[in-house]
Amino acid sequence: MTPPHPEAGARADVDAPAGGAVRPGARFTFLGPEGTFTEAALRQIPGVAESEVTASVSVISALAAVRSGAADYAMVPIENSVEGGVSATVDDVASGDDLQILAEVLVPISFVLVGRQGVRLEDVRRVTTHTHAWAQVRGWADAQLPQAEFTPAPSTAAGARLLLPQTTDDGPAIPAFDAAVCAPLVAEQTGLPVLAERIEDTAGAVTRFVLVGRPGPLPAPTGTDKTTLTVPLPNDHPGALLEILEQFSTRGINLSRIESRPTGTGLGQYFFSLDLEGHLAEERVQAALAALHRIFPGVRFLGSYPRAVEREVQVPGHMSDEAYRRGREWVRGLLRR
Numbered sequence: 234m235t236p237p238h239p240e241a242g243a244r245a246d247v248d249a250p251a252g253g254a255v256r257p258g259a260r261f262t263f264l265g266p267e268g269t270f271t272e273a274a275l276r277q278i279p280g281v282a283e284s285e286v287t288a289s290v291s292v293i294s295a296l297a298a299v300r301s302g303a304a305d306y307a308m309v310p311i312e313n314s315v316e317g318g319v320s321a322t323v324d325d326v327a328s329g330d331d332l333q334i335l336a337e338v339l340v341p342i343s344f345v346l347v348g349r350q351g352v353r354l355e356d357v358r359r360v361t362t363h364t365h366a367w368a369q370v371r372g373w374a375d376a377q378l379p380q381a382e383f384t385p386a387p388s389t390a391a392g393a394r395l396l397l398p399q400t401t402d403d404g405p406a407i408p409a410f411d412a413a414v415c416a417p418l419v420a421e422q423t424g425l426p427v428l429a430e431r432i433e434d435t436a437g438a439v440t441r442f443v444l445v446g447r448p449g450p451l452p453a454p455t456g457t458d459k460t461t462l463t464v465p466l467p468n469d470h471p472g473a474l475l476e477i478l479e480q481f482s483t484r485g486i487n488l489s490r491i492e493s494r495p496t497g498t499g500l501g502q503y504f505f506s507l508d509l510e511g512h513l514a515e516e517r518v519q520a521a522l523a524a525l526h527r528i529f530p531g532v533r534f535l536g537s538y539p540r541a542v543e544r545e546v547q548v549p550g551h552m553s554d555e556a557y558r559r560g561r562e563w564v565r566g567l568l569r570r
């Protein structure tokens with residue numbers, strides 16, 4: 234198992250009472266199979282070791298299992314410090330039945346190249362792995378494996394398993410791939426030989442994973458929280474992006490991620506996926522969301538949850554809950570005159 238990142242951590246608590254994150258006896262799923270970075274993220278959630286855990290073959294099927302009730306929570310990758318957003322996750326949570334993020338987990342990422350039995354580094358021609366892993370080793374592969382052709386796999390661990398001895402009805406078959414890029418743990422789990430270690434182009438890369446459930450009570454505010462939203466961007470609304478940003482800026486709300494994604498309905502149709510620093514329990518966050526909803530009724534709330542890296546949110550004095558309350562009371566007083 235990948236050791237926890239020094240800054241990693243998730244405060245979802247399986248024993249948490251109502252208002253806490255994860256229910257006891259919950260069933261979990263993750264982007265599998267055994268040995269993915271996503272599994273390493275899931276194992277950081279307290280109580281998972283004693284819970285029912287099943288592997289899903291893709292992000293989409295993990296989230297579908299939560300929507301259908303086949304699982305209560307899914308761990309999926311959402312963002313990488315080198316490669317950016319994981320589109321399968323960002324897009325899937327933005328449409329269909331509502332889902333809710335309950336926790337985030339950071340996992341440090343380092344890759345090895347494993348080979349099928351008997352293959353040497355210089356013989357590698359066909360490589361497979363997850364597209365996000367390939368994007369993070371492309372420079373190394375260009376230099377060390379200039380002849381190699383890349384084919385995407387559903388996950389790093391799924392790609393590595395394609396190198397194991399295969400048998401068909403006609404007897405043993407040579408695997409379709411020579412090598413795969415995966416976590417060091419997968420080499421231990423499968424016994425596949427390691428052809429090269431630490432092959433990532435950028436040392437210190439971190440992937441952010443989210444634990445997703447069906448809509449329910451919010452994890453309690455901790456003072457170091459994040460809220461995730463998606464906002465459709467009407468293309469007949471001049472200044473729409475500026476108006477979205479203004480709702481946060483005028484309320485002193487910092488954004489920690491913002492990315493645009495095509496809606497898939499036609500060229501020029503986009504939505505924004507963003508994380509803001511703060512919790513829905515805070516007045517300034519409520520005010521920003523209410524304003525966003527007036528202007529963009531399609532805004533979707535995807536959860537408020539503790540940040541993996543604790544960093545107290547600095548709220549300007551005039552944006553505090555107390556300042557909002559005083560303002561409201563003053564106006565009410567005027568109406569009572």
Ligand SMILES: O=C(O)C(=O)Cc1ccccc1
Binds near residue numbers: 270388
């Ligand atoms: O394929 C995996 O192991 C995953 O969990 C997805 C992924 C791939 C590459 C970097 C981080 C996460």
